[in-house]
Amino acid sequence: MKLVYTDENRFFVNNIKNILQNSGIKILVKNEFTSSVIGEVSPTDGWLELWVADGAEFEVAKKIIQKRFSEQGSVDWQCSHCSEKNDASFDFCWQCQTEKNRQTA
Numbered sequence: 001m002k003l004v005y006t007d008e009n010r011f012f013v014n015n016i017k018n019i020l021q022n023s024g025i026k027i028l029v030k031n032e033f034t035s036s037v038i039g040e041v042s043p044t045d046g047w048l049e050l051w052v053a054d055g056a057e058f059e060v061a062k063k064i065i066q067k068r069f070s071e072q073g074s075v076d077w078q079c080s081h082c083s084e085k086n087d088a089s090f091d092f093c094w095q096c097q098t099e100k101n102r103q104t105a
Ligand SMILES: [Zn+2]
Pocket: 079, 080, 081, 082, 083, 084, 093, 094, 095, 096, 097, 098
């Protein structure tokens, strides 16, 4: 197994996880439940980690993630619900999870 993506923000990681799963890649999620352990984990220990099988799936996953990030910087969007700024690559507001396309034109 290889670590393909991790971030302090669990919503970012879940976003990537959904993208990869929608692409048919099998994901192993580590540290999924450590956030419920209060006071016992250091910040980095609690980071959600996405692991994929070594080999072809890892390469495909890497490309998908790179493509996703290369699309960043295009158009950020502002949440219609909480006014939070979201990266262009997110389909849901990272803060309140309102759908991107639900915002008024
Ligand atoms: Zn929001």
